[in-house]
Amino acid sequence: MYLALVLCEVVVSSALRDANGMLGLSLEQHQALTVLLGNGCVFALVMHFRNITYRSLFHDSPSSAKATLAxxxxxVLLLVPALLLFMGYVQELLVRIAPLSAWEEQFFQRVGTNDIATVLAVCVLAPVLEEMLFRGIVLRGFLERYSRSTAIFGSAVLFGAVHLNMYQFLVGLVAGTILGWLYERTRSLIPCIALHGAYNSGTIVLTGLAQSTNGELSIEAILSMWTASLAAAACGAIALRRMLTNRSGQQLPEQRSP
Known part of the structure; x- marks a missing residue:
């Protein structure tokens, strides 16, 4: 399926490039439209042949979408600051061990820009489309065939590998495991999209902060950030564990039928 997605994006990208004289798209707009249209074509075909509706793809739980959202x-959002800090330091360590290539530097600089097209692609399109693919279709299919742990870990490995570099592979593996657990417990893409979108948005914010401060923060500021982030993550993890320890697919306690 991933091969079909890549091929579809190549075809769409070529078509947009040919029509760029009329459309006048920037590079960022071209890339965003390529991802949107390419994914849309593949999802439409896969969902048609597997007889999956968009409603069941996004929220296949007895609990209401409003209850899940509330x-x-x-x-889930309380986990994001600690995840950003932890993965940021891990990536920094990886870069010191294995410096970025020229292509990778250009890629990360382009992803870290804050123009509207890039922000929409990174913070909105990528979270929605990638969660539809990796949790809504891939993990959903894995859970029908394999054990819970194998399905979650396998989909997380694929999610990391699709980024095609070791720096994002590790992020994808960690985030994919958390996202997979969330989906298996809730059978909903709502919390997955929220976590994915918040993480991507946070990377852009932190990139801008690092550029404005030249990467120099006082020890007190760093300790305060870590303390607040870990405290928030602990609260979020405890709350999620209490709400999601029941069997996956069950209704949330507040929404059980009388």
Whole structure:
């Protein structure tokens, strides 16, 4: 399926390039449209042949979408600051061990820009489309065939590998495991998209902060950031564990039928 997605994006990219004289797209707009249209074509075909509706793809849980949004998303978002800090330091360590190539430097600089097209692609399109693919279709299929742990880890490995560099592979593996657990517990893409979008948005914010401060922060500021982030993550993890320890697919406690 991933091969079909790549091929579809290549075809769409070529078509947009040919039509660019009329459309006048920038590089960032061209890339965003390529991802959107390419993914849209593949998803439409896969969902048609697997007889999956968009409603069941996004939220296949007995609990209401409103309950999931109100109860699960807030503690999920509390995990983001600690995840950003932890993965940021891990990536920095990786870069010191294996410096970025020229192509990788250009890629990360382009992704880190804050123009509207890039922000929409990174913070909105990527979270929605990647969660539809890796949790809504890939993990969903894995859970039908393999054990819970094998399905979650396998989809996380694929999610990391699709980024095609070791720096994002590790992020994808860690984030994919958390996202896979969330989906298996809730059978909803709502908390997954929220976590994915918040993480991507946070990377752009931190990149801008690092550029404005030249990467120099006092020890007190760093300790305060870590303390607040770990405290928030602990609260979020405890809340999620209490709400999601029941069997996957069950309704949330507040929404159980009488």
């Amino acid at each position: 109860l699960i998303v807030p503690p």
